[in-house]
Amino acid sequence: MPDGNPDDSSLRDVERDRQTILSARSRGKLATLGAFTKLSGPGWMQSALTLGGGTMGSSLYLGALAGVSMIWLQPFAMALGVIMLSAISYVTLSTGERPFRSINKHINPVLGWSWLIAALMANMVWSMPQYSLCFAVAEQNLFPEVFSGDGLLAPTANYPNLGKWVVSIAILVLCTSVTWSYGSGSFGIKLYEGLLKVVVAVIVVCFFGVVARMAMIGDGVDWAGVLSGMIPKLHHLYAPSEAFSPFLDAIADPAARTYWYDYIVSQQRDVMISAGSAAVGINMTFLLPYNLLSRGWKKDFRGMTIFDMATGTFIPFVLATGCIVIAAATQFHAQLPEGATAQGTTIEVPEHMEEKYGKLLEMRQSSESLSAGELPEEVSLPEQQLAAMLVKRDTYDLAKSLETLFSDGKGSGGRLFSNIVFGVGVVGMTLSSISLMMLISGFVICELADRPPIGWLFRIGCLASANGVLWPLIWANETKAWLTIVAGVYGAMLLPVAYVTFYLLMNQELLLGKERPRGGKRIVWNALMAVAALAATGAGISAIMKHAGYKGLAFAGAYILLVLAVQFWRKAKSQSSAV
Incomplete structure (x- = not known):
């Protein structure tokens, strides 16, 4: 062909x-x-x-x-x-x-x-x-x-x-x-x-x-x-955007603040x-x-x-x-969703966002650190504000x-x-x-x-x-x-x-x-x-570690070993053919 x-x-x-x-x-x-x-x-x-x-x-x-x-x-x-x-x-x-x-x-x-x-x-x-x-x-x-x-x-x-x-x-x-x-x-x-x-x-x-x-x-x-x-x-790889700092600082509990920081x-x-x-x-x-x-x-x-x-x-x-x-950025970054309101100690979001907003709060309440007693069970108003800002648009x-x-x-x-x-x-x-x-x-x-x-x-x-x-x-x-x-x-x-x-x-x-x-x-x-x-390799390793952990890294290592093994086999075969 x-x-x-x-x-x-x-x-x-x-x-x-x-x-x-x-x-x-x-x-x-x-x-x-x-x-x-x-x-x-x-x-x-x-x-x-x-x-x-x-x-x-x-x-x-x-x-x-x-x-x-x-x-x-x-x-x-x-x-x-x-x-x-x-x-x-x-x-x-x-x-x-x-x-x-x-x-x-x-x-x-x-x-x-x-x-x-x-x-x-x-x-x-x-x-x-x-x-x-x-x-x-x-x-x-x-x-x-x-x-x-x-x-x-x-x-x-x-x-x-x-x-x-x-x-x-x-x-x-x-x-x-x-x-x-x-x-x-x-x-x-x-x-x-x-x-x-x-x-x-x-x-x-x-x-x-x-x-x-x-x-x-x-x-x-x-x-x-x-x-x-x-x-x-590059600091955004390990630190939140600066616009979120006032909202993070408003969270009184250190463990809760760390949770949202990491999220x-x-x-x-x-x-x-x-x-x-x-x-x-x-x-x-x-x-x-x-x-x-x-x-x-x-x-x-x-x-x-x-x-x-x-x-x-x-x-x-x-x-x-x-x-x-x-x-x-102009419409969403570090801003409450359009139509969101504060009702006493509760933030209410537009109806089409309620499910996503609720899941963010549920994740916060059911986090592993909560079971160890590190996070307060109640989600404070500053946390609710931050969660509302982070609802995926x-x-x-x-x-x-x-x-x-x-x-x-x-x-x-x-x-x-x-x-x-x-x-x-x-x-x-x-x-x-x-x-x-x-x-x-x-x-x-x-x-x-x-x-x-x-x-x-x-x-x-x-x-x-x-x-x-x-x-x-x-x-x-x-x-x-x-x-x-x-x-x-x-x-x-x-x-x-x-x-x-x-x-x-x-x-x-x-x-x-x-x-x-x-x-x-x-x-x-x-x-x-x-x-x-x-x-590209750095981004790939980061993605593997985040979503597949050490098992994914082990698979990547096995793949590299397979590439090297085939390479050595081809080289040995080429040398034997030359002889």
Whole structure:
């Protein structure tokens, strides 16, 4: 099977595009940048994938928990991701080989199979929060009258999940029909990429519009805080955001204060890990090389692809996530929920938050330290205030707060910006991500079968991540957007596999030959990739320790031993063959 699998028309298009780049280079840097912009595509696909429900949920909770003080985190994570994606594209375009085969042959088959399986598993995990979040927006922001009261899709005693199933199946049908266009040759690829460019543009414009409107009314946006938040602050890994300090200090009992201190730190770590893994997930590392190969690109496109990652992926991501963090921080950070009131010694929250608020108080009362007599049984008013602030907000809460903020007093302006503009942006994020996860799944299944990503095998393979449509059976009675945090932490456990693997590939002389970077370029590449790989590994270990404990760490250690054992076996086999 040819590695790139382009058809005849694609080959003609590739040669034309190659000549465009070569001609532009002869005319100077400005012409080259113009040609790169014209031919961009893979970077926008990466952007459409990363701007999904995971990014939405992570950005929302990042702003709610830490305000704008951690606005630096997602751009930093994406910068590291772009470094690794650029390395992946460099290796792929230099060799023209499919990475799965290259890893198995030149590095270690355990890493190759782990990368492939982890990419498919990540799709299956990440697809669920996309459907969940899309339904949440349809139900709460865009069409609330359809899903409530006597609405057409309102829950009933016999069909409590009717709306969820109807919306989810409609999403699956729409995304399947769009994704299958990719496998219909050169025209299908261009059509698919064109649609995704439009979706990414709509996402950025929607969220930018919300923040621009926010900056013009009320107290505006704390731009000084935003600028300060661009400076990395790692102390949030072990200390709560400073805005919670007055509320923690108001808790008289030291044990109770420690409980809430630790709870906030735990939540911040989860959101930080999730936000980092949502920036560039392991499935993105699989999408890029197989997308490049399906286009028939070779080494003349290396510079253009790196430019595409920096512009088509990094810039839209930073703009969209920054706007969501700013909006969430302005409306939620260290603030009581809208509509919450103090009734004597009790805090009452809006009806739709009562269950989540009650669970926070129950967790506090049933904590292990309480059984040891360290915490008072009664939950004090300051604790209730803090618990109300920490109730996990949903897209509905952000939209509702924006509706009040943006209201023009006549009942029209608020809904336009909070529900319509905001809702369309979120729907664009989820639909594009669902479609791209289906595309990646198609690539994975075709790679398993050693077949080109076309035809019915590719189309059936795309449905491997359609399990997301079953989310109503798996996730119920929880904040829908919080599922993105759970999935994000899981994704963080898998990402180091890809980063370490491609770090090794970039230094494989037998594979790259004279195309392997040398001298100063090699030092720069290795330094940048090492930072990215170490950051991903650190986040992965933290996620394993938090959610799997020492058993998870033991499993990770066993995996490393398996990789080393296979490596020693391959080396011994190679030496015996040479003799």
